[in-house]
Amino acid sequence: MKKIIACSLALLWNAGCTEPEKVDNVALADKLLLTTKPIKSQIKADGKDTAYLLARLPHDAGVVDVTFTTTGGTFVFSGGSEIKDYADSSDGTYRYATALLKADTIPKQVYVTAEIASVRNRISLTFTK
Amino acid sequence: MRVGSLFILLLGVISANAQDKPLPARNPGSQYVEMDLLHGRIKDDALVPYNVRPLFRAILPEKLDGTLGLQSIDSLSLFYLEGPCPVGLNGSTSKTLEDSKGNSRLVSFTPVTTANWYRPNKTLFGQNDEIMFPWFIKPGQYLQSNKLYCLLVRRFSDPKKEDMYQQTVALRTASKFGDYVKLDFGLGYAYRPNVSTLFASIAIHGYTIAINDDTDLAETFGFWRQIRFRTSLYVGIAPVTLSAGTEQDIRPLTSVGNLVAGIGFRGPFYWPNGKPASTRIRGKFVLQAMRLNAGLFFFSQASANQAIVGNRTKITPYVGLTYDLSLTSLLGPIAKLFGGG
Numbered sequence: 001m002k003k004i005i006a007c008s009l010a011l012l013w014n015a016g017c018t019e020p021e022k023v024d025n026v027a028l029a030d031k032l033l034l035t036t037k038p039i040k041s042q043i044k045a046d047g048k049d050t051a052y053l054l055a056r057l058p059h060d061a062g063v064v065d066v067t068f069t070t071t072g073g074t075f076v077f078s079g080g081s082e083i084k085d086y087a088d089s090s091d092g093t094y095r096y097a098t099a100l101l102k103a104d105t106i107p108k109q110v111y112v113t114a115e116i117a118s119v120r121n122r123i124s125l126t127f128t129k
Numbered sequence: 130m131r132v133g134s135l136f137i138l139l140l141g142v143i144s145a146n147a148q149d150k151p152l153p154a155r156n157p158g159s160q161y162v163e164m165d166l167l168h169g170r171i172k173d174d175a176l177v178p179y180n181v182r183p184l185f186r187a188i189l190p191e192k193l194d195g196t197l198g199l200q201s202i203d204s205l206s207l208f209y210l211e212g213p214c215p216v217g218l219n220g221s222t223s224k225t226l227e228d229s230k231g232n233s234r235l236v237s238f239t240p241v242t243t244a245n246w247y248r249p250n251k252t253l254f255g256q257n258d259e260i261m262f263p264w265f266i267k268p269g270q271y272l273q274s275n276k277l278y279c280l281l282v283r284r285f286s287d288p289k290k291e292d293m294y295q296q297t298v299a300l301r302t303a304s305k306f307g308d309y310v311k312l313d314f315g316l317g318y319a320y321r322p323n324v325s326t327l328f329a330s331i332a333i334h335g336y337t338i339a340i341n342d343d344t345d346l347a348e349t350f351g352f353w354r355q356i357r358f359r360t361s362l363y364v365g366i367a368p369v370t371l372s373a374g375t376e377q378d379i380r381p382l383t384s385v386g387n388l389v390a391g392i393g394f395r396g397p398f399y400w401p402n403g404k405p406a407s408t409r410i411r412g413k414f415v416l417q418a419m420r421l422n423a424g425l426f427f428f429s430q431a432s433a434n435q436a437i438v439g440n441r442t443k444i445t446p447y448v449g450l451t452y453d454l455s456l457t458s459l460l461g462p463i464a465k466l467f468g469g470g
Contacts, residue, residue, distance in 0.1 A: 022376050023433045031436040061436045119435045 032057050032066075034114040034121040045107040045127035050076065053099045055087070055114040055121075063088050064116050066097035072110030072127065076100040087116075103127045161186055162300070166282060169214075169296045179274040179302035180344040180358070206281040207300075214279040214297040271350070274304040274339040304339030311340060315451025317367060317389060319426045324445050325374035326426070330389050332365020332451070334420075342453070346396045346417050347409050359395040364388070367426065375430070380440050382429040389447070391424015422449035 033056040043049040055066045065084045068075065075083040077100065087095040101112060107129050113122045162183040163172040177183060272278060278300040314331040338357050346358060368386035373379040382388055399416035402409075426447040429440040 023435065026434045031434055057436045058434055060432070060434075060441070061438065064438075116436055117438050 028119075028121060030058065031119045032114060032116055032121045034112070034123050036123070036125070041124070042126040042128045043103045045103050045105055045129055047103065047105040049103045051101045051103075051112075051125055053101055053112060053114070055085075055097045055099075055116075056094045057087055057097075057116060059090055059093055059095055061087070061095060061116065063095065067115045068097075068099040068101075068112065069115070070101055070110055070112045072106075072108055073101050073103050073125075076102050101125070164280070164282075164298050166296050166298070169298050171298065171300065177272055177278070177300045177302050178341055178343060179276075179304065179339065180271045180341045182271065182348070185280075208279045208281065209273075209276060214299045271344075271348075272300065272302050274302050274308070274341075276302050278302075308339035308341065309336050310334065311336070311361070312454040313363075313393070313420050313451040314454055315420070315422075315449055316371075317422065317426065317447045317449035319445045319447035321445050324379075325372075326379055326428070326447075327371045327373075328367040328379075328387065328426070329369040329371060330365050330367040330449060330451070331454070332363040332389060332393075332422070334361035334363040334393050336361050345409065345413055346399055347401045347412065359397075361393040361395070361420075362391075363393050363422065363424070364390045367428075370428075377431045377433055380429040380431070382427055382442060387429070388427040389422075389424055389449070390427070391422055391447075393420045393422045393451075395420045395453075397421040418453040420451045420453065422451060423447075424449070 035054050035056075036051045037054045038052075040051065043051050053068060055068070057064070057066070064087055066087050067082065067084050069082045071081070074080060077083060083099050085097040085099055087097040089096045097114075104127055107127050109124055109126045111122050111124050113120055115121075162177050163175075163186050164170075165172050171177065280298040280300055282296045282298065311334045312331065313334060314329070317328050317330050319326045319328075336357070340358065344358065346355070350358065365388070366383070366386045367389050370379050370387070379387070396417040396419060398419065399412055424447060425444050427442060427444055430443050431439070432441050
């Protein structure tokens with residue numbers, strides 16, 4: 001009986017009920033994940049080809065603005081190098097924001113960045129001939 | 130309305146309810162019970178303290194029976210019964226009583242204790258016609274709350290035990306709602322990796338039995354009764370975080386601080402040791418009022434996930450060491466706001 005009580009207390013004490021909070025313990029992908037859908041690393045540099053960008057963030061982050069920026073090409077709906085989209089679609093675990101990037105006619109490597117609060121994530125895309 | 134405000138409201142309502150039902154005053158500030166043997170009642174119809182060993186003191190009128198001063202008490206018997214003291218109680222444990230319709234029924238009494246005194250030296254009774262019955266209730270015995278007892282005092286005025294005087298005194302114990310809830314304050318420590326928090330807390334403890342603060346927990350009450358005297362469930366607030374060894378700061382969960390809840394254990398370092406009560410005075414006041422708590426600490430903390438802005442409610446186990454507070458004195462002003470007292 002004493003052993004059961006001691007073990008129960010030890011379990012309660014050590015296991016706890018909540019995961020410890022440490023910024024270093026949280027992977028970037030769990031904060032803000034930026035991908036293309038379907039996944040690809042290059043698109044044609046023909047001034048027409050597009051890449052569908054998907055930013056994923058935790059559901060608890062709420063419906064926030066996700067800012068997409070690019071070093072090349074243009075976002076279709078803004079016509080510039082920056083666009084914002086509400087993360088208003090959710091599957092219960094994550095929220096999602098999207099953007100559509102159109103390639104330039106000049107082949108090069110560009111970087112696309114998504115940013116919320118103090119978190120940002122970046123991927124590279126190559127415009128190819 | 131915020132949780133903290135609700136909690137304060139709850140404190141006030143509990144205190145108000147505790148005071149809304151006035152009961153006759155107990156024998157003030159002591160364990161003395163003064164008996165009026167002439168009229169067979171407790172002086173001022175006061176309640177008798179429960180869960181303690183009261184000192185019975187009889188104030189005798191001059192020449193109680195018109196003859197001699199009281200010279201000996203042959204026996205003092207205490208019975209527990211369901212109703213008022215019956216007339217003609219003679220020390221046996223049962224008696225046939227007639228109700229208002231003339232029906233007879235046998236009533237049994239549960240004897241609690243009996244003691245005998247014989248004082249051959251008349252002067253022992255003192256100049257004030259006062260008799261003390263020290264520790265008539267023996268160690269380990271006590272009067273339970275919300276019960277009626279009957280004390281039978283018998284004495285013989287002559288050595289042949291032919292001329293007998295006897296008197297019954299009804300004893301009543303009663304508890305109020307406030308005896309089931311106690312307030313305490315103290316410190317709590319939640320040790321978890323990246324939490325390691327020291328905080329001050331104030332909490333309301335609820336007991337399954339009425340608690341008399343005068344009860345000496347070092348008396349022998351039996352194991353399970355000790356457990357019931359000592360164990361409580363509580364909820365409370367932790368308004369002050371003294372230190373937070375965390376990477377993410379601890380923040381108030383409500384407008385009055387964080388919340389705590391758990392199980393309390395009163396007097397964890399104060400147990401029966403077989404020594405006389407007079408040697409335990411310091412321990413009773415210092416150690417008995419202490420309480421060891423184990424529970425959960427509900428707090429607010431920023432998420433380590435920087436994508437999540439704002440705080441999250443979190444729970445972690447903690448232990449605390451607290452001291453009893455007087456509910457009435459602390460919450461009296463609040464109780465008045467709610468119409469109590």
